[in-house]
Amino acid sequence: MNIGHAAERSGLPAKTIRYYEDIGLIVPERSDNGYRDYSNEDVHRLRFLQRSRSLGFSVGECRQLLSLYDDKARESSEVKALATAKLGEIDRKVAELLSLREMLGRFVDLCHGDDRPECPIIEGLSRDVPLQ
Amino acid sequence: MNIGHAAERSGLPAKTIRYYEDIGLIVPERSDNGYRDYSNEDVHRLRFLQRSRSLGFSVGECRQLLSLYDDKARESSEVKALATAKLGEIDRKVAELLSLREMLGRFVDLCHGDDRPECPIIEGLSRDVPLQ
DNA sequence: ATAGGGATTCCAGTTACTGGAAGGTCAAGG
DNA sequence: CCTTGACCTTCCAGTAACTGGAATCCCTAT
Numbered sequence: 001m002n003i004g005h006a007a008e009r010s011g012l013p014a015k016t017i018r019y020y021e022d023i024g025l026i027v028p029e030r031s032d033n034g035y036r037d038y039s040n041e042d043v044h045r046l047r048f049l050q051r052s053r054s055l056g057f058s059v060g061e062c063r064q065l066l067s068l069y070d071d072k073a074r075e076s077s078e079v080k081a082l083a084t085a086k087l088g089e090i091d092r093k094v095a096e097l098l099s100l101r102e103m104l105g106r107f108v109d110l111c112h113g114d115d116r117p118e119c120p121i122i123e124g125l126s127r128d129v130p131l132q
Numbered sequence: 133m134n135i136g137h138a139a140e141r142s143g144l145p146a147k148t149i150r151y152y153e154d155i156g157l158i159v160p161e162r163s164d165n166g167y168r169d170y171s172n173e174d175v176h177r178l179r180f181l182q183r184s185r186s187l188g189f190s191v192g193e194c195r196q197l198l199s200l201y202d203d204k205a206r207e208s209s210e211v212k213a214l215a216t217a218k219l220g221e222i223d224r225k226v227a228e229l230l231s232l233r234e235m236l237g238r239f240v241d242l243c244h245g246d247d248r249p250e251c252p253i254i255e256g257l258s259r260d261v262p263l264q
Numbered sequence: 265a266t267a268g269g270g271a272t273t274c275c276a277g278t279t280a281c282t283g284g285a286a287g288g289t290c291a292a293g294g
Numbered sequence: 295c296c297t298t299g300a301c302c303t304t305c306c307a308g309t310a311a312c313t314g315g316a317a318t319c320c321c322t323a324t
Contacts, residue, residue, distance in 0.1 A: 113213075
C-alpha cells in the first residue's frame with residue numbers, strides 16, 4: 001500500500017508519516033520502484049500513533065507506548081503508570097487554563113468595550129497585581 | 133537598570149528579554165559600556181508581556197496588545213474583542229482536554245494494572261473505534 | 265593582578281511537524 | 295509513442311518561542 005493510501009487509512013498526513021519514519025517510529029518495506037509499501041500491520045501502528053498523539057502523548061511517550069505495544073510480555077501496570085501520569089498532566093493543564101480563563105474573564109467583564117480609551121483589560125495586564 | 137535587574141523585576145528570564153528585543157517587542161537604551169539599560173517604563177512593558185504570555189496570548193497577539201497599550205486613543209472595544217476571542221480559544225482548549233481526559237480515563241479504569249500482559253489501554257489505543 | 269559575577273554576541277537545538285522545490289513513476293487518453 | 299496528471303521520492307528551510315552554550319568583554323573587590 002502506497003503512502004497516500006496509508007495516510008488516508010491512518011488519518012495522518014503523508015508528510016507526518018515520512019517524518020515518523022525519519023525519527024524511527026515506523027519503517028515500512030519499499031517496493032521495487034522505491035515507493036514506501038505499508039502493510040495492514042503498519043497502518044495499525046500508524047493509527048496507534050495517530051490516536052496516542054491526539055490523546056496528548058508526546059512523540060517520546062508514543063515511542064515508549066509503541067515499545068510496550070510491541071512487547072507481548074509487557075506488564076499492564078507499566079502502561080497504566082504511563083497513562084495515569086498523563087492523566088495527571090491533563091488535569092494540571094486544565095486547572096491552569098481554567099484559572100487563566102477566570103482572570104481574563106474578569107478583565108473582560110470589567111471592560112465596557114466601547115469607543116472610549118479606558119480599558120480594564122489593558123490595565124489588568126499592566127498592573128503589578130491584577131485584581132487587587 | 134541592567135538586564136539582570138529588569139529580569140528580576142519583570143519575572144522574565146534575561147534570555148527571553150533579549151529574544152523579545154530581537155523580535156522587536158522592546159528596545160531599551162544602551163549604556164556607554166554597551167549594556168542594555170532598562171527604564172521603569174520598560175520594566176512595566178516587560179511585565180505586561182510576561183502577564184499576557186502567561187494568560188495564553190501568543191507573541192503575535194502580545195504585539196497587537198502592546199500597540200493598543202501604546203495607543204492612548206485606542207477604543208476599549210478593540211481590546212475587548214481580542215480578549216474575548218482568546219477566552220473562546222481557552223474554552224475550546226479546555227473542552228478538548230476534558231474529552232481527552234475522559235477517553236484516557238476510561239482506558240485507565242479498565243486496566244487492572246498488574247503483571248499480566250493484557251492491557252485495555254494498549255488495546256484502546258490500537259482499536260479502530262475506541263469504546264464504540 | 266586576579267577572581268567572580270554579570271554582561272555581550274552568535275550559533276545551534278528543541279518539538280512536531282509543514283511547505284516547497286526538483287525530479288522520478290505510473291496509468292490513461294489521443 | 296507521447297503527454298498529462300496524480301502520485302511518489304529526497305532534501306532543504308521554516309514555524310513558535312524560547313533555551314543552552316561558547317567565546318569574549320566589563321566591573322568590582324581583594
